[in-house]
Amino acid sequence: MTTEITSVLPGPIRQNGYVVSDLDAAIAEWLALGVGPWITLGPMEQAMVFRGEPTNPTITLAFANSGDLQIELIHQTGDAPTAYQEFLDGGREGFHHLAWWAEDFDAVEAAVADAGWQVVLAGDGGGTTRFLYCEAPAVAATCLEVMELNDMTRGLMDHVRQAAETWDGTTDPVRTLF
Numbered sequence: 001m002t003t004e005i006t007s008v009l010p011g012p013i014r015q016n017g018y019v020v021s022d023l024d025a026a027i028a029e030w031l032a033l034g035v036g037p038w039i040t041l042g043p044m045e046q047a048m049v050f051r052g053e054p055t056n057p058t059i060t061l062a063f064a065n066s067g068d069l070q071i072e073l074i075h076q077t078g079d080a081p082t083a084y085q086e087f088l089d090g091g092r093e094g095f096h097h098l099a100w101w102a103e104d105f106d107a108v109e110a111a112v113a114d115a116g117w118q119v120v121l122a123g124d125g126g127g128t129t130r131f132l133y134c135e136a137p138a139v140a141a142t143c144l145e146v147m148e149l150n151d152m153t154r155g156l157m158d159h160v161r162q163a164a165e166t167w168d169g170t171t172d173p174v175r176t177l178f
Helices: 023-032 083-089 105-115 151-166
Strands: 015-019 038-045 048-050 053-055 058-066 069-077 094-102 119-123 131-135 143-148 174-176
Touching: 015 083, 015 143, 023 038, 023 058, 023 069, 038 151, 058 151, 069 083, 069 094, 069 151, 083 094, 094 105, 105 131, 105 143
Parallel strands: 015 069, 038 174, 094 143
Antiparallel strands: 015 094, 038 058, 048 053, 048 119, 058 069, 119 131, 131 143
16 A cells, blocks of 8 residues: 555544354343444345456345444355455454545545556345455554445444443344344
8 A cells, every 4th residue: 555545545444344154142241341232234145346357245234333433244144255254264253444535436436546546345235335445554453344335234333332322221222133
């Protein structure tokens, strides 16, 4: 990464992402820390491009907020090649990426290309929102994610944040989005 990172990424870090092999156990650990409730989405198959090749992993996502910071848990079923599976195959589990949300995804995507950053994983969330992951400086995270902020993603983020703000710490600790 030769270009100044802050000149490419849009604003503050909005999310920490964790890749987990056991979603229920990971949610239980976060709940024990007082983080919740968790909003789950999936399992769902998503078309993505991993290191230039098409792939169709099945993933389940879980979201919660701690203050303004969103926490995302990602659980992949099966062994389709992705940045998530590569992380697990490398013997790692847990903290995976820092994420930024982009109002102008096209501009950030162009800045990433102009900076010469390698896009490791990209997709369009089944037509709902575009995202990309780039390799990160080793000290910061495994990947840096940029996700398109649109009406759907803004609604999801507001829903997760509001759930955390009004949660009593015990009622409905895990909720499905649909």
